[in-house]
Amino acid sequence: MIKIIEPRFSQEEKEIVLEILNSGHITRGKWTNLFQEEFADYIGVKHLFTLCSGTVALFIALKALEVEDRYVVVPAMSFMATIDAVYLAGGIPVVVDVDDYYTMDTNQLEDAVKKYNPKVVLPVHLYGQPADMDAILWLSHRYGFYVLEDAAQAHGAEWKDKRVGSLGHLSAFSFYASKNLPMGEGGAIATNDDKIANSIKKWIDFGDHPAFNLRITEFQAGIGYVQLKKLEENNKKRREIAQKYKQHLNGGFVNPEEREEAYHVYHLYTLRHPNRDQIVAYLKERGIDARVYYPYLLHQLRGAEHLPAPRAERFKKEVFSIPVHPYLTEEDINTIIESLLASIGLAPHPLY
Numbered sequence: 001m002i003k004i005i006e007p008r009f010s011q012e013e014k015e016i017v018l019e020i021l022n023s024g025h026i027t028r029g030k031w032t033n034l035f036q037e038e039f040a041d042y043i044g045v046k047h048l049f050t051l052c053s054g055t056v057a058l059f060i061a062l063k064a065l066e067v068e069d070r071y072v073v074v075p076a077m078s079f080m081a082t083i084d085a086v087y088l089a090g091g092i093p094v095v096v097d098v099d100d101y102y103t104m105d106t107n108q109l110e111d112a113v114k115k116y117n118p119k120v121v122l123p124v125h126l127y128g129q130p131a132d133m134d135a136i137l138w139l140s141h142r143y144g145f146y147v148l149e150d151a152a153q154a155h156g157a158e159w160k161d162k163r164v165g166s167l168g169h170l171s172a173f174s175f176y177a178s179k180n181l182p183m184g185e186g187g188a189i190a191t192n193d194d195k196i197a198n199s200i201k202k203w204i205d206f207g208d209h210p211a212f213n214l215r216i217t218e219f220q221a222g223i224g225y226v227q228l229k230k231l232e233e234n235n236k237k238r239r240e241i242a243q244k245y246k247q248h249l250n251g252g253f254v255n256p257e258e259r260e261e262a263y264h265v266y267h268l269y270t271l272r273h274p275n276r277d278q279i280v281a282y283l284k285e286r287g288i289d290a291r292v293y294y295p296y297l298l299h300q301l302r303g304a305e306h307l308p309a310p311r312a313e314r315f316k317k318e319v320f321s322i323p324v325h326p327y328l329t330e331e332d333i334n335t336i337i338e339s340l341l342a343s344i345g346l347a348p349h350p351l352y
């Protein structure tokens, strides 16, 4: 099977894990501190808090912004944690449509902002592509809401040469096994705002406020530290594979487009075709782990308030993702291209 998710670890991670075991210092130690410093530096933020998952990173971020009984705008297409965190934090989600890049439709966002006066807008950099941060930040200045970036799928992605996760008031990351920066489980909140950082601390540091223990262990941080060093190279490989897919699959499928202002990191390579279900079944029969991200829209999943979402409705029926991870071999890539073309009755390109 050509897997869609394939984290790989080298001797360096193994040595660090062994060192941690031998030291007996398995939580709240040097690797957690080191990872936090390095990742903060990489993203370009002043404060970074590691937590045990991306879902709790979103939840704590929303708690810190005090969203109770206030509206939070989310896009129709994302993993369910994006909307679930809003409910868990006591907010009221409002769902808007996506644009042709599968990220929040910022025209509709303005309608939603006028109608609901949200406290927070939560754009998702879906599949590794940054949302239109210029438009979102402009609206934030004009109407006065917080911007919480869901960067769970976009480690290293850029918007006009700035890393996503550093653009809004705060952001949430995930280090789940499938992510571009995997550590098994894990998450982080990043912010440049001292006041927000203090509110976050109250929720995760024991003291004079009821708090949670949401820490990662030294093992996760040690693995994350090495994976961070590989991130740039791995993202480059993802982009090269994406380029090749695009070259060969254009015409037969709707390929993902990179925004002009963006550096897309292809957490997922997501195509569209009206015969999606047959194509996915065909690929699976041939040992290619194609999957649908996501077979639901957030408002339908949780019965949330929403604006009309015709694009997301259409995309939900047509999207599917193919393996794009950096450990694919040339042979894997060629098999995927050939199988995709064969699934719609086309032969590979003559130059191929």
Ligand SMILES: Cc1ncc(COP(=O)(O)O)c(C=O)c1O
Pocket: 052, 053, 054, 055, 056, 078, 079, 081, 082, 124, 150, 152, 153, 173, 174, 175, 176, 185, 186, 187
């Ligand atoms: C867009 C998005 N948001 C949030 C999450 C939640 O992260 P986690 O699985 O680490 O809780 C994920 C990933 O799983 C995700 O893809």
